[in-house]
Amino acid sequence: MSKILKSSELGIGVILLLLSTALAVTSPVFLTGDNILDILKGNAVLGILAIGMTLVIITGGIDVSVAAVTAAITVIIGKLAVSLHDSGWSLVAIFLAAPLVGALLGLINGLLVAKTKIPPIVATLGTKSILAGATLYVTNGAYMNSSDLPEAFLRFAQWKPLGVSVLILIFFAVALFTWFLLNHTVIGRSVVAMGGNPVSAMRAGIHLQSVQLFVYAYMGCLAGIAAIVQTAYTKGVDPNGFNGFELTVIAAVVLGGANIMGGYGSIPGTILGVLLLGVMQNGLILAHVDTFWQDIVTGAIILIAVTYDVIKRKREEANRAKIEIEA
Amino acid sequence: MNFLSKEWILGYVFAGLFLLMTLFVPGFFEAYNLINMLFQLPELGILSLGMMVVLLTAGIDLSITFLAALAGVIVATLLTNGYSVPVSILAGVATALAGGLLNGFFIAVVGVSPILVTLGTMTLFEGIVLLLTKGNSISGFPESYSLIGNGLLGAVPIPILIFAAIAVILSILLNKTAWGRSVYMFGNNPTATLFSGINTTRVVLWVYLFAALMAAVAAIIMTSRYNSAKVDIGSSYLLQSIAVAVLGGTSISGGYGKVIGVVLAVGIFQIISNGLNLLGVSSMVIDMLMGTILIGVLLINYVSAKRKQSQTA
Amino acid sequence: MKKMNKMLSVSVSVLLALGLMTGCAVQKNTAAPADGAAGGKSDGKLTIAVVPKLVGIPYFNASEKGAKQAADKLGVELIYTGPTQPDAAQQVKVIEDLISKKVDVIAVAPNDAAALTPVLKKAKDQGIKVMDWDTPADPSVVELSVHQIDDEVYGRHMVDLLVQAMGTDSGKVAIVTGGLSAQNLNTWIDWSKKQIAEKYPNLQIIGDKIGTDEKQQVAYQKTLDLLKANPDLNGILAYSTVAPLGAAQAIQEKGLQDKVSLVGVALPKDSKPFLEDGSLDTATLWDPVKLGYLTVTLAKDLAEGKKPTDGQEVENVGKIEVKADGKTVIMGPPSDFTKENAGNYDF
C-alpha cells in the first residue's frame, strides 16, 4: 500500500480523479462509455507519441521534431495510398513503410544527439524546421480526403473488434509493448539505467550511444504508427495538422511525472498525463465552460498539477530524512 | 584573442553571408533594403536576448511570446481608450512584469522546472489575451506611438537603436554586475552558488522578470510597428528565439552565452531570410535552411571544440 | 595560423553549400525566376506580388493556381509568396522584402488588417500600388479591394442555408470556427448572428464560438464533445475550410446525419465524401481559383491606371460588382456545393 502511495504517478492521478469527479457531477454525459471511448480514440495519437517521448525523456533527452516527423509520415502514407490505389498491397505497404521511415528519421536525430553532442533540444529543433519545411515544400499543404485513401484502409479505420475502435487498441498495444520493453528487456532497463546515471551505465557495460540511437529511432517508429492512427482517425491527410503538437506531447509526458532532466518516467504516468489533457479538453466543452475561459482553465490546471507534484516530492524527501535518523 | 571561439565563427558566417548576398542578390545592398532589415531585426533580437538570459540559468521560457502578446494587448487597449502613450506603455510593462513574476515565483520559489511552468503560463497568457480581445485585433494608435516602431532617427530606425541600447545594457549587466555574474554562476552550479551566500531565488526571479521586460519591449515595438495588437502576433518567434540564442553560442544547459553571439546570430537569421526573400525563394525552403544552418554551425563548434581538445590534451 | 586557414576553409565550404542549396531552390521555384526578380522591370514586364495569409494550405494553393493562369495569360511577372504561419509579424516582413524588391503592385490578404497599415503606407511611399484581396485591409491605404464575396451577404447566406437544411427555423445551433482570432471568419460569424437575431428569432445559439486551431482532428474531437454535451442540437455552422470537415466527421461517426444539419465554408474537393453521405449538408464558398485570377487581372489594370466598373465582364471570371466607393470589387455570389454538384469542381 505504501508503495502505491509513494509512486510518482500519484499526484497526477489525484488531479485526474478530482477533475473527473467534478465533471461527472456537472455533466451526465461525461461518465458514459461512449464518451470515454471518444476521449481515448481522440487522444490515441497523442498517447502513442507521448509514450515514445517518455523513453526519450527518461534518458535525459527531448525530441521537438516529433510533430514534424509524424506530419511528414502522414504525407508519405497519403502518397503511398494514391500511388497504390486499392491494391491489396497498399495496406501492407503503409503498415511497413510508416514505422520504418519514422525509425529512419528518428535515427537521424539519434545520430546527431549521440555522435555530435549537440544538445537534443537544439538538434531536434533543427531537424524539425528542415523536415517541416520539406513537407510543406513537397506537398504545398495539399489536403487529402477519404476518397484518396484505399477502401481497405478505410475499413481498417472503422474496425471495432470487441466494440472498441482499433485505434484505441493500437494505443493500448503500444503502451503495453513499450511498458514491457522498458521493464523487462535488456534495452529497456538500459534506457532507465542511463537516465539514472550515465557514467555508471557506461561502466556497467552499457553502450550509451546505442541506447540513444535506440530511443530516438523508437520515438520515430512510434511517430510512424501515430501517423497511421492519425490518418485513420481523420480519414485524411493534412500536412499542417500537427503544427505545434510537440509541446502538447511533451506536456503530457511531464504531467505524467517524468523528470525532464532524465532518470524518471513511467508508461502508466504518461498515460495519466495524456488522459488529463484529454479529459480537460473534453470536459471543458461538456461542462459548458465559455470558449474564452478554456485556455485559462487549462493553463491553471497544468500549473496546479506540476506544483502539486513538486510540493509532494519535497515533502517526501523531508520525510525520508526523518526516517533515517530515527532508525 | 581566440579567433576560433564560437563568437568568431559566427562572425565569419555573418560576414560571409553578407558578402554572398551582396554579390549575388540584387537589391540586397541598397540603402532601402539595409534600413528595412534594421527595422525587421529588433523584435526577434530582443526576444532572443530575453531567452538567452533564461537559458543562461539552464531554464527556458516558453511563455515569452504570449506574454508579449498580453503586454501588447494591454498597451493597445489603454491607447484606444484614450490613455496617454507613457501611461499605456507603463501599464503594458507592468503587466508583463506581473507575468514574469508569476513564472519566477513558480520556478524560483516553489521550485517547479521552468519548462513545465512556462508551458502552463503559455496557455494561461494565451487564454487571458483571448478573453480580453475575443480573438480580435485592437488597432488605431496615436501617431506618436507609431513612431517607436516606424520612426527614424536620422537614417537609423528607432527599433534598432532600442535593440542596440538593450544589447549594450545587457552586456554590462551580465559582465559587470553582481546579478549578471550570479546568473552565470547559477547556470553552472546552482547549489554551489547558493552555498556561496548568493540569494539564488532572487537571481532567478530577476532573470524571469528580465525576460518579461524583453517581452514587453518587443511587444511595444511590434504593436507600434504593426499598429495593432492580437493574440498570435509574433507567435512564430518562440522557437526562433530559442534557435537564435543557441545559434549565438548560448549553452542550453546554462552557464555560457554572450550578447555579441546572440546579436550575430539574429543578424545571420535576418540576412538569410531577407536575402532569400529577395531571391524569391519559398518561405518553406527558408525554414529548411534555417534548420540546416542551426545544425551546421553547431557541428562546426563541435568539430572545432574537439580539435582543440585533442590538441591541448 | 594554419588552424585558422582550416577553419576559414570550413566556413567557406559551408557557405558554398548553402549557396548551392539556395540556387537549387530558386531553380525549382519557376514562378519567380531569379533573373526576373533581379531586374524587376528590366524586361518591361509588370511585376505583381500576391501575398496570401500563409502558404502551404489548399485554399491559397488554389488561388495561386488562378493567379498563375492570369499572369501567364496577361504577360505579367507574378510573385506569390507569404509566411508559413498565419502570423501578421511574419507577413509584414514578407511585404517589406517585396518593397525592397521594387515590385509594381502588392496585393495582400491580411492576417491582421491593422497590422499591415504601416507597411502598406511605406509601399505606397515607394510608388508601389497597393491593394487587398480575400480579406480587406485598411480601406484608407489600399487603392483597390477585391472581395470574393460580400461579407454581409455571405454571413447571412450561411444561416439561410442552415435553416433550409434543418427544414425549420427553430432549434439550437452551435458555431465552430477555425481560429478564434481569424478576422474574416469573425466578421462572417457576426453577420450570421445578426441574421439569426433579425430573421430567425427562434434559433438559439449555444455557447460561444468554438475554436479548433485550424486542425481537422481538433474540430472532430470538439464537435464530438459538443454533440454529447448538447444532445438536442439541431444545427452547426462551421467557418474556415478545415473546421467543417472535422465537424462532418463527428456527425458521420455518431450517425447523426439526419438529426444535425451542418453548413460550412469548405472546398468541394475536400468535402465531397461528407456531402455524399449527408453529414455535411451544404458547403458554400467562392471559387478560389477565380479569385486568384481576378486579383491578378485587376492588379494589372491598377498598375496601368484602369479602374474597374460595375458590371464589368472579366474574362474567365464573369461579371463583377463594384461598390459605390469605386474601389471595392465583389467577385460575385457564393457557390453552394452539394452532393449533386461537388464532383464538378477540381479545387
Place this chain on the structure above:
Amino acid sequence: MQPYLLEMKHISKTFPGVKALDDVQLAVRAGEVHALIGENGAGKSTLIKILAGVYHPDPGSRFFFDGKEVEIKKPLDATLQGISIIYQDLSLFPNLSVAENICMGRDAGKGPFRLVKRKEKRELAARILNEWGFGIDPDARLDTLSIAKQQLVAIARAIAFEAKLIIMDEPTSSLSSGEVELLYKVIDDLKRKGIAILFVSHKMEELFKVSDRFTVLRDGKYVGTYDRDELNEERLIALMVGRKVEAVSRQETQPGEPVLEVVSLSKRGHFKDVSFTLRKGEVVGITGLVGSGRTELAHALFGLQKPDAGEIRLNGKAVSISSTQEAVKYGIAYVPESRQREGLILQQSIVRNVSLPILKQLKNRLGWIDGKQEAKLAEGYIRSLDIRPAIPEMATGNMSGGNQQKVVIAKWLSTNPRILIVDEPTNGIDIGAKTEIHRLIRSLAADGLAVIVISSDLPEVLAVSDRVLVMRKGTISGELSIKEATQEKIMNLALIGSPKAKGNEAVGL
C-alpha cells in the same frame, strides 16, 4: 607461496603530451588486501581504469589474471573476468531497485531485445544480501538508502559477479567511523572467501589496519611493493611523497570570548536539543556517524535550514539566520562537504570563485564589478594560501583537490568571517595537501577566527581540534577536551553514547 591472481607488468599509458604510467607493475594474491597508494596524480586512477577496461594501456603492457594472459578491451570484459570495481561515487543507479543495481551489467552484451529475468535477479540479490547479512531490502529503491547501505549494495554487486578481485576506490570517504568498522568486517569476510581486494585510500590508519601488502606509485612510476611488516606510517609517506612530511605542529591558542552560542537547537528529524559554545580563536571538532545530524546542524547555522526550536546567539545576541546571505552578513562561512558539487563552480576561474560571495562589495563608482580589485583579491589569496597553479584565470575544475579546497577557503576568507565551519575538509585530498590544510585551519584560528571542523576522519579531528563534540542520532552525546580525547572514547560516544565501553567487542557493531 601461492601464485598471483593478478599480475600486471610493464604497464605504460601515454596521453597526448603526458606519460601517465611508465612501466608500472602490480601483483595481487588471492585472499589478500592489497593497498595501492600514491599521491593524487601518481597514476593510481589511471592504473585502476586500465584494470577496469576504461583505458587501454600502451603496447608492450602485459596483463595476467587467474593464470592466463588476458586482454581487457571494455568495462564488461573486466567484470566477466572476475574483476569488479567499486568507484568512489559507487556508480550505482538511484532510480533503480537494489536488486537491479546488484544485477546491473549481467545482461550487457546480450541482444537488446532479450528479456530481463527480473525474478531470477531478485532472488540472486536477496540471497546475497541475506547470506552476507547486509540487512537491505532488495526491492527498495536505491535513493532511499544511506550512503553506507549503498556501499554494501555495490559490494553485493561485485559478489554477484563472482568477482575474484574487488577494487575499492576510497571506499570509506563518505562513511562514518561506525560504518567503516562494518566495511572492515565485510572486507574480512571477503578475504576469508579467497577474494582479493585492491584497496585505494588516503587514510594512513586504515591502510595499516586492513592491508596485507602495499604497492606504492609516484609520478606514474613504480616505487615498490612491501609487506605490512616492512613499513610504518612515516616510511610509507616518505615513499609516496619522496620526501619527509612533518606532522602538524600545534600552535597553542588562547580561546577568547564566546562568538557563537547554540542553545537547545532542534530540527525535527535531523537534530535535537543541541547546545554548545564556540570561542574566538578555537577549533571545535564535531564528529559522529554520517547521518548523526552534523551536516544538518552546519546547514542550520549557515541559513540553509530553518531550525524548529532553540536559539543561535552571535556575540551574545540572539539571531535568526534564514538564508545564506544572512549567514554571510553575520560573518559565518561554510566550506561544504562536497567541494565539487557545493563548494566550487568548476567551470569558472579561481578569481570568479573567490569573489563570488563579495561581488556586491567589489563595486566601483559606476556600480560595476571592479575587475582590478577582484583580480588583486584573488592574487592575494593565491599567494597567501599558496594555491597552485598560481594562475588566477585557471578553471577550478582543472585543479587538484587540495588546491580546490584552498580556493573554497579563500572564497570564504574574502568575506572576513568570524566563524568558519569546515565540513570534511580533506575528503579525497592526498597526504601532503592534507597536512597543509590542517596547518591552515590552525593558523586561521590563531589569527582569531572561530572554527568548527566537521569530520569523520578521527585522526584529523584529533589533529586540528581544541575540543571535540561527538554527535549521535541527532544529539550531542559528549564533549571531550583535546587532552582527554582518544579515538576510542570518541568511537564509544558516537556508537553507544557513553565514553566507556563495557568491553571492546561491543564497539564492532
